[in-house]
Amino acid sequence: MVTVPGVDIGRPAVVIIAGPCAVESEEQLLSTARAVKAGGARILRGGAFKPRTSPYSFQGLKEEGLRLLALARAETGLPVVTEVMDARHLEMVSSCADILQIGSRNMQNFTLLEEVGKCRMPVLLKRGMSATLAEYLQAAEYVMKGGNDQVVLCERGIRTFEPSTRNTLDLNAIPMLKRETHLPALVDPSHGTGHWWMVPRLACAAVAAGADGLLVEVHCDPPSALSDGAHALTPGAFEQMMKEVASIAAAVGRPLK
Amino acid sequence: MVTVPGVDIGRPAVVIIAGPCAVESEEQLLSTARAVKAGGARILRGGAFKPRTSPYSFQGLKEEGLRLLALARAETGLPVVTEVMDARHLEMVSSCADILQIGSRNMQNFTLLEEVGKCRMPVLLKRGMSATLAEYLQAAEYVMKGGNDQVVLCERGIRTFEPSTRNTLDLNAIPMLKRETHLPALVDPSHGTGHWWMVPRLACAAVAAGADGLLVEVHCDPPSALSDGAHALTPGAFEQMMKEVASIAAAVGRPLK
Amino acid sequence: MVTVPGVDIGRPAVVIIAGPCAVESEEQLLSTARAVKAGGARILRGGAFKPRTSPYSFQGLKEEGLRLLALARAETGLPVVTEVMDARHLEMVSSCADILQIGSRNMQNFTLLEEVGKCRMPVLLKRGMSATLAEYLQAAEYVMKGGNDQVVLCERGIRTFEPSTRNTLDLNAIPMLKRETHLPALVDPSHGTGHWWMVPRLACAAVAAGADGLLVEVHCDPPSALSDGAHALTPGAFEQMMKEVASIAAAVGRPLK
């Protein structure tokens, strides 16, 4: 069990983490944060430092983004998860985050893993896009070896030959991780599919498969999003998804709170 | 909607198809058939002609296997799905089957697809293990072009880099197929995982993702199975799985009958 | 060593097989056949029965295509390799071919493998697009178990996540197959890349890796080809490629004849 102020990740509740891919502005972040809180999310996500495939894409608001996340936390009371891309930013990111996210591309950035292993803060370690589950658990071991056992895993889709979806969400990973480790395991159906209209169905599937929570991207205006608008839910779609997820969670005997 | 005597595949019911990987003996088949019927399966599966990677593995009872399937149908009243591997066996297999299965390895055996396209019998066309969804729908088109539109699709796991599971079950395929075609789409969590203990979780996930049914392998004594014992459920485990699947089906507003 | 009239496949010569993807007309086939003979090919390839992803694509000239292949053989003296897709066509195809090709999609069409195993004719068995090398050798075993040990292997690219090429040519396969089996192993750089301008470089790489020959698509007018024009070489480009291949073959101590 990993504990964030006010939220236990791991059994029994299915914990929903939601928010925009990137923090873009005060208004964008606050309106989305309020909406996901109203919809039932328990933790707010939002990227201030954004690892982008191209150097010419929007790279995040960085320090200003962190400031806005702190503001959103103060306003909504939701704890915040945000990505740290570089050990040199760790102090700055830690001061605004409740959970440090290590992104897929950094799953084997071993010196970064060692640094977050020295923190005493929960770490959300996303699976690398072509990492085997054995490699994934060894990456978690890099964090835990440093003394930080507050690690949360997250399946987010793997790279396969199928071109119609951004990634192939590997839900087999959930029962396998549950068997191999005590760590909580979440699912990110947003990156795992790449299409907003598929997200609710895979969110339900993830909970049915035994996931301890979901990481879902929500944007107040997806067509204008500076990154990953194609898989962002509107607040209304998120609210609808939450009703469906609640039914599935109830069917597997788990509350959302 | 595809109709088998007594069963509609497609909305609203989630249809469970269960039985052994291979027909091995009268006793093995009948005991398993009775058990899956008691557990709530609506269609019996069982292989008489078995496509095996090695020529030195058990290849199925062939004609004798078909005879036993007909016997099991007579005894239980369950319609039967069984694989046809060769156009030359089509008449023989058709005489004992209610649904013709085209296996993954034959998804692009185009002359076989054309032949079953000339039948007036439902066809369960499994996805090839490295087929894109676009290729899969074109394979279905080979059947339908011949005039047979009674095609049922089935996601059964794709080949990826992950070694801990036999295949990676691609549940993204379900909402994508639902969007791209009117054909019913099932999921085979047995081949999709390769581990019996994972099957119930992925079966539930499949139903939550919107699958119109499941294809599940059940064996009265998995350790002695002549093929694929590692992912076969015992009758008891199947019964337990059905309870869990029923809860999920109810949560998505679908009956099992 | 596998022997076709006038040609030994296996050491020491590197055997070049060339011709169009599909037989389209007498003029197209004969002009291409003459050109590849002039360029140094020792065997003519050409498809009469074409396995196509879509049922609405050109499916080959079938029986008429076989007649044209026999004509091209009579005119050029080149032995012919052509694909057999269905056991029911075996007698017809055998009467016109010197080597029976089993295509990638049929690598695990086990009843077809068993039938060609009963022939006493060389078989060119292409690797399936997602077959492991272990599965590939077991497929060859299906042929050899029937008593036909005249099997030639052919690496033709595997399916991966890389989208810029049609397949990923797996040249690691050549030394691995050489270590695991006595069977000759060819490479098809046309399907393995999907781009005509890459073919000569990968053809040279294949010979340097130890391939016993090449299977290359050549068309007298690629832009008008009814299938796979994107990777077909013109006769002129083929001639140029042969010079480069001859240098590499010489460097590894093997003749082209």
Next chain:
Amino acid sequence: MVTVPGVDIGRPAVVIIAGPCAVESEEQLLSTARAVKAGGARILRGGAFKPRTSPYSFQGLKEEGLRLLALARAETGLPVVTEVMDARHLEMVSSCADILQIGSRNMQNFTLLEEVGKCRMPVLLKRGMSATLAEYLQAAEYVMKGGNDQVVLCERGIRTFEPSTRNTLDLNAIPMLKRETHLPALVDPSHGTGHWWMVPRLACAAVAAGADGLLVEVHCDPPSALSDGAHALTPGAFEQMMKEVASIAAAVGRPLK
């Protein structure tokens, strides 16, 4: 063209970079360095900081390893390439290296790429194990955007479903990269195969495909290597490989010096 003291990478010469996976001791490094120089290598490779899948594996000699590399350079006159895993080590590594290597796992460690982009030193950027070529070129762009255009690419095998080799060496990448960019492109047949006995064949294939050089692991005593002994060549095997590579290089009109 990228220039290291005494060596131009890019046409016309094929540049061979060789040395141990990891620097293990003065004797191990110096004996291997002398051997690869004698065999014809023009640049010495050796890892001081080692990114290892497990935190419990040997992690490299770190600063002491860099000192030994400087010593080997002084003794043999060979320029040195070594990996930098963390921006905080950049000054230390730069002081001992002639080329900075960014390993596969860090191909999308964007802050590290930006830092080496501020250096005025050549960078050897290895392809990520599941990176598309488009993503790979965008990673190079992160370095070049900072003003450092001394980037050398290196194909080192991609992750596929094939289990018999450590990776699948993607030689299609070489002509594709040559068409898409002016940057030199090397091949690493050691990681690309995972088996020492396959390395010479794929090294030859790489040169035939148009590679501008090779990165090859050599160890004075592979069975006692602290990492990746399975694909390390002995000095004798390296010498033999160099003869074969020289023949292929000559056949494609390129010297080794």
